Ligand SMILES: [Zn+2]
Ligand SMILES: [Zn+2]
Ligand SMILES: [Zn+2]
């Protein structure tokens with residue numbers, strides 16, 4: 181957390197201990213920095229105050245450890261490290277990238293593929309589902325119940341990636357932006373970062389899209405050059421640590437556990453570059469059903485302008501997520517200034533956001549990975565234009 185008036189003429193005189201009394205979302209080192217920042221802050225203060233008032237809803241999760249990973253992290257009584265240490269997962273496999281310590285140690289171009297939850301089998305979904313997916317499926321509680329996982333299991337901290345894709349797709353279907361999913365689903369996933377080291381968790385898409393061949397291209401500048409074009413077949417779920425568990429036997433293939441399921445499959449393809457630069461190459465063979473851009477940061481990266489223009493011109497709905505309400509608010513204003521119209525899927529809270537707060541957020545506003553969703557769709561713009569002509 182920095183003084184919101186930093187870098188305006190005079191240097192900061194100390195830590196930011198004066199909070200704006202109105203919104204409480206920003207803080208200052210001194211009264212003089214607060215006064216000099218007011219002409220900018222007055223435009224956002226009321227909006228931030230409303231967002232702060234709604235912030236309690238963001239911490240609401242059904243897990244037994246929710247307090248530790250939400251409010252306590254925001255109030256610095258707990259850290260991501262200390263929580264992971266308590267769970268015995270600190271610096272382990274895919275969990276390594278969930279705290280500061282891990283991110284810096286392993287360079288992003290490491291090609292090792294972790295496919296273990298580092299958890300006993302009753303705490304993680306290492307085999308196929310025991311029962312069919314229910315049509316009402318809208319919360320972590322529903323998901324845990326369906327997968328027979330107890331609410332003290334931390335797997336949601338990694339499963340927010342595939343569950344957010346699942347929820348974004350459901351949203352697009354419900355809003356009539358794409359038809360019901362058939363036997364294939366082609367996703368363009370934009371801007372992957374640390375999930376590149378957690379790819380095994382996307383094996384869960386086999387359970388979430390039963391009988392569907394899911395093909396997902398992960399496109400972004402964070403993909404190392406030597407992995408550009410790499411194809412990864414996820415032919416099963418991430419494993420538990422028990423050597424005798426059926427998830428280790430070669431006969432445990434996705435879907436075989438339950439006769440109700442046709443075989444699902446998930447293939448991933450890595451592409452280095454910005455979306456608008458590689459789009460024409462990528463769609464040579466087939467075009468996507470949906471675009472998903474997790475934690476997009478549209479207002480923070482100017483490279484999004486051209487990608488948004490591209491998405492506007494193709495008939496594919498795109499769902500974006502971001503960390504906090506202010507980020508999605510700024511993204512929405514960016515989008516409307518680029519496209520000239522508002523969002524086709526309005527801003528909403530993602531029930532499958534990561535249930536662990538981000539440390540060191542810029543504002544006092546709580547931040548969660550994949551926290552809010554919103555979307556645009558070239559297709560529905562065409563429809564709307566048609567409607568007005570008719
Ligand atoms: Zn200052
Ligand atoms: Zn304020
Ligand atoms: Zn750590």
Ligand SMILES: [Zn+2]
Nearest residue numbers: 261279280281
């Ligand atoms: Zn840490």
Ligand SMILES: [Zn+2]
Nearest residue numbers: 306420425427
């Ligand atoms: Zn297992």
